[in-house]
Amino acid sequence: MSNYCKFTLISLVLLTTGCSYKGSIDLPGLYRINIQQGNVMDQHLIDRLQPGMDKNQVAFILGTPAVIDPFHTDQWEYFYSMARESRNPRRRHMRVHFIDGKLAYITGDVKVTDRDLSDPIRESRTVDVPKRIRRDGFFKRMFNNLPMVGNNEPEIIEGVLPEDEELENLDNEQEQSEQ
DSSP: OOHHHHHHHHHHHHHHHHHTOOSOOOOTTOOOOOEEEEOOOOHHHHHTOOTTOBHHHHHHHHOSOSEEOTTOTTEEEEEEEEEOTTSOOEEEEEEEEEETTEEEEEEESOOOOOOOTTOGGGOOOOOOOOOOOOOOOHHHHHHHTSTTTSOOSOOOBTTBOHHHHHHHHHHHHHHHHHO
16 A cells, blocks of 8 residues: 555544544643523522512512423423533523412422521512513504504594684684674
8 A cells, every 4th residue: 555545544544533532632721611501590599489479570580581381381491501611511400380470389400498588698688579561662663653554543632622623713703703
C-alpha cells in the first residue's frame, strides 16, 4: 500500500472513532459554563404554596409555567434543569393541579414540607396579588378608531342628543317668526 492510502485509512479510522465518543473531555484549564433552564423551584417557594390559592397567586410565587396544556387548563407544569460544568444535570419536574381555579394539589418529584413559614431564615411579608386587568392592545385600539370599523355611535354630551338640538332650533325659529 502506498503512503497516501495508509494516511487516508488512518485518518478515516481516527475521525470515525472521534465522532463516536460519548463523554466529555476534561482538559485542564477548559472553562465550562453552567446552564440553567426553566423556573427555579427552591424548597422555600414550594413550601409557600397552600391549597385554595388562585392561579394569580401561584404564578406570583413560582413564575409563569413552562407548559399549560390546552386540553387540561387546570394543570400547570414547571421544569428546572441545572447542568454544572458538563456533569450530570440536576432536573426537577412539578405539576400543579387546580380545581375550580383554586390550587388543589401538587405532583412531581418535589415534596411539600409542613414547616412553619415564619422561619426567621426565610422571613417574608404577605403580598396581596391584585387581579390582572387586561387592556386592549395597541393595534386593537387603532383598529377600533378607524371610522368604518370602530364605534360610530353619536356621542351624548350632557344628556342632549343632536336630534333634540335640531328640534329646539326649529322651535326657536318658529317662535321668532310668529312674533
